[in-house]
Amino acid sequence: MSAFPNPSAVQTKSVPTWRQQDAKPFVQIEQITKQFGQFTAVNSVSLDIYRNELFCLLGGSGSGKSTLLRMLAGFEEPTSGRILIDGVDMTGIPPWERPVNMMFQSYALFPHLSVEANVAFGLKREGIKSPEVNRRVSEILDMVQLGHLAKRKPHMLSGGQRQRVALARALVKRPKLLLLDEPLGALDKKLREETQFELMRLQDELGITFVVVTHDQEEAMTLATRIGVMNNGEIVQTAEPHEVYEYPKSRFVAEFIGNVNLFDGVVVEDERDSVSIQSPDLDALLQVDHGISCAPNQEVSVAIRPEKIYISREPVDIEVNGAMGIISDVAYMGSQSVFKVRLASGKELRITQPNVSREMGSRLTWEDNVYLSWDPDSCVVLMS
Template sequence: MNDMSALPTENSPATPAGADRDAAYVRISHVTKKFGDFVAVDDVSLDIRRGEIFCLLGGSGSGKTTLLRLLAGFERPTAGSIYIDGVDMGAIPPYERPVNMMFQSYALFPHMSVEKNVAFGLEQEGVERASVRRQVGEILDIVKMAGLGARKPHQLSGGQRQRVALARALVKRPKLLLLDEPLAALDKKLREHTQFELLNIQQRLGVTFIVVTHDQEEAMTLGQRLGVMNRGRIAQVGTPSDIYESPATRFVADFIGSVNMFEGHVREERAAGLRLEVGELGCVVRAERAVSCASGATVWAAIRPEKINISRQPPPAGAAENAVAGTVREIAYMGDMSIYLVQIASGKMLRVTLPNTARGGERPIAREESVWLSWHGSSPVVLTE
């Protein structure tokens, strides 16, 4: 899953429809959408493969929902074009697109029963009544809502409504399903359960999913690939582990999970990695990563909290590299792990997490204790922008 086609295809020539299975099923090419002066989507190019689950992840106002609405046809791009299965969607209204959407609010028709809601899409196509009934029954079975067909939406729980919305969007067997924050309205327990069920249904029906979410956890578990959006642009595209372990920009590093970020200068560049002079850390950071940047350039080192060791003893290699002394200021016990906020000489706070592997055992590190923080050379990510 770590191939180069995962990156936005800036200059790749458009391939004819269905040329090969790995070709883009949905191609978003230099799409811009403006609302007055506000640029909601800014020159986005993105390829989505057939049968994959692609998550668009971003904060509010990042343009992710606008991009979804552009795909559904509710908005027209100001510039650029969208191809679905090789067909330019430019002049095609929403009611003629081979796409269905599951709305964040579910948008169930309140005056219709569950069955009528699900049947609506088929009825628009003029499918004969017996066939409609059979297909509605099948899809209600799949989403485990058989027997509740006669209910009205207001007689259902949140989770049941979500299933009806999913059934309604899937009943026409679209090749592409757009899901706008599909789990946002569910409580945490139901959410985890539904998440796995969504994956199950997606595999069974072989539908391509594009999921919009602001919840990184949801994106990580649901998405085979993620596109992180920021201010209308795609900041990075990749697998969940690509994005977590090798964020491309400071924004991505900061948006996904938590991170300790330091500004530094490149002191030495070698094939094996770089050495950074990091003033606010008071030590040299050695990063075993190949990053092309000039000596002396300003860069940022990002270290995930779980990749930092915390210890009472100084590291054996000495304090010159990838180690710094500090004082524990705050400890948050989370059950499965603990978060330590450690203040170093420059006054900066570092966030360190440790799994609580042992119960009881040795004396735990306490507040106001002096500790050493250290990390492996493979841990820091060097970011140039």
Template structure:
């Protein structure tokens, strides 16, 4: 699958004098992971991964349980030793360097706050372990608590705080030693949905203000899409795609990524037209021809999948004036979810298609009902062809 055409970013920078993000320029990688493998007896948890992460980047490792993302994070922290390969941070090989000697700090999902210490004492703990005392500790603790908007709660104990407040105390404690790299393992997993969404933006603002490089491990696709400058999608110990959030979502490079990141409809078929700007696939389960406005590298009549996101699909009572990407079916189920409605539409082949439509006004959610015969259609630039 070929990527969409992008404007020359270096020319934009020259015209507008805007500094490019490091991963879009020729900057030296800040974290270099080179052919890292980690085995536990005969089990390969991380399989020959190479990855560059840049200064001031907020990079997310996204994957399901057992994908190897936390093991990779622990190797960056020094809690696990690679079986083979090497890790460089700021140009320094980390082989043999203990966790406490690395320019790294790690924030765990459990937060691990000391219950007998106040908020301020928890945050100051790392500084005091390093022998820092007096006015400097007080000043840095005050600055850090103000940064996470907890300056007024310094004298409270952890059991007097909400989940979101405890999360910010743990973040302040991780950042007060001014690490070059902060590792966060499922940092928002203990929060409820609404608080998690609010805290995501707080985390972005704090990272932007401090300029510290963040590497976040998460299994939550929405969290990764919200937080990350780039996402590395992991599966079975391998990073299968590394891209900016929009490209991971809009241009997945495999069926696994398309299905793991968000919701998607996949139509199996055979390639009948393969031109640089057009691919057409005949799909019996779709009941017609599906066309995409990009070329692919494939054999004649190769079996492929066409992927289209539910929100890209239009629903209509009458047939649209197009011969491709147009399916007919019957509404099988409807779910009203406030801001949008979800439709399950059954095609003649028995294939079920998921469609989401925004409820732009109060009546839009009731436009269609069960057993209605409808047409589904989408544009050529709203889908992709996947060969793997």
């Protein structure tokens, strides 16, 4: 019988743990700061991660995400603050005594050992008897679909297979928390996409809490139950993937996650259910169908995702939420086409359109005069 937890007993998919008012966090990061001399790598971060989450820390180079992960693992000691895992304060507890395992980007497999010997290494170091080691290694290799390759050496495996060996080695010790630092970074795009779903399946089957560090926005959006976006050592937004994308809290998040068109402007009318903004980049008024709390004439930014802009050669009303321009660039990407449209003000907008037809004759192309429009609920007002 498997000793791994039953995920159905840990979390119901209809009501995620982090939405339950009485849920207790599994990982509690409380006001964690890490300084290296005069440099602050992580600045007063507080974060709750719940049992059976696949949580992603997302940020660019130098954002502090890997340093935060290393503090969870115990490889770095916080300058201040504390970390609790399953209610236990980890202050002063060394890595090997924490209920945590970590998978590194390099995989760090022993080249002279077989797949099964690599996976068994940590168990044997703990003095576990051979029959139990063999049973657990066989179980986890079957889970990652590598049982038939147990006798092979790492150099005889593909990149995706080596990644799964490293994952099996991290999981076989049955940690309460698995930390993954850029786990798919060494794989090519297609294999990375396939492995993302494999990782999600394993996490769901095993019921283990995963914390993944990545700089890849698409990877975080695919994998995560929730995302913590990091910048300059701080977490600037924590939310489910669709919320981070559709409702960014700041200009940085809007620009970092996916592609976005931004208009800087001034609030000219603030009603209970809508707000109107005048931007020097547009002749039209920007109208958003939700009010904001702001001072008169406050400067704001309006974010509109490229796929939410309608583009057509046919004239449309552009007095509100609209514009006219010329296509300056086109990129055909198979499932969609990307258009860059230059407005009269000189501002260039990015628009994406799905390619639902194979026919090329009627498609928009370079130097076409086009009309753009968007719905009021497609705009997000950003205060910073």
